Amino acid sequence: MRTMLIIAVCEDSNTDRKAICTIIETFLRSQRIDGTVFAYDSAEKFISAIESKKLRFDMVFMDIIMGDMDGMTCARLIRQWDKLVKIVFLTSSTEYVYEGYEVNASGYLVKPLGAEKVTACLQKTIDEVQGLSKETIAVTSGGVKRRIPIDDILYLESRRNQVEVVLAAPNERLVVYTRLDEFTQRHPSKMWLRPHKSFVVNFLYVEEYASDSFVLRDGTVIPISRTYKNATRASFYNLLHNK
Structure with missing residues (x-):
């Protein structure tokens, strides 16, 4: 039974990527929750890591606007392999909300990112993962x-x-x-x-x-x-x- 929370942050902005990783890691420590955070600066690197390392994530924080492959395209690929992973989009606007229904997005966080909204998403996922693991x-x-x-x-x-x-x-x-x-x-x-x-x-x-x-x-x-x-x-x- 998996007890560790596996989280990915896919964000091409170095500043935003570091900020959200820090928020996640701080929250996990404060709640005494075992967890690992993997950070990627492009959708291509994220997909490559999934394919080569066979990683299975509980949650992904995904920037929508990135390089050659955008976050929405990346999310569609993820859904071909994993129906359960929680996908939370990071965005500067809400114009992509309706597209998110296609990939069953768990939420949207509008930049600049705040610790309160990030930790709320984390807590929801933790509750769901722990609930499943008890079965x-x-x-x-x-x-x-x-x-x-x-x-x-x-x-x-x-x-x-x-x-x-x-x-x-x-x-x-x-x-x-x-x-x-x-x-x-x-x-x-x-x-x-x-x-x-x-x-x-x-x-x-x-x-x-x-x-x-x-x-x-x-x-x-x-x-x-x-x-x-x-x-x-x-x-x-x-x-x-x-x-």
Whole structure:
């Protein structure tokens, strides 16, 4: 279970970038919250870091007006990989507010930046991340009872009278002797998506959504059957817009 808050600041102004990083780091220390802040002076460097280091952020403070790639374009790319990260735009005006709906922006901070508004955004994200991390299930596998955080589970797969609980990291599969329907009834979660009679996926790890499949972060392809197609689509977009 991740307990550390991972935050990115993508801002081409050296002064603004340093200021917001200082505000964030000061707040985290004052609240005794473990956290790491990564700073980038361009959208290109930020995207490169995500692709090369496979970083997963809880929150991104994104300047809208930057060099070759603007913040809105960068946010659209982020949303292809991560549906849950909180994106807060930094801007000198509110003219881009409506575009932000496309990427489900969590907020806008108008420059010059003030500590009060930045910390309010931080506190909201912390509350949401901690709330998600508390969601766990208890399973018995191999005679051993374990408590597993929901956000550690990649997907569930039904194999006759047993369910394989596939964990995101490390690469581990827990075998639980029950049916998939019984498992999800006993362990309900708002993050479960049921695209197929034999699979349940964790919304947190959906990287791509096509009409007939989900591609998860590790590259696993999960089929979407015709029977579950409409319900899956409704559940997916409900989670996307109400996370």
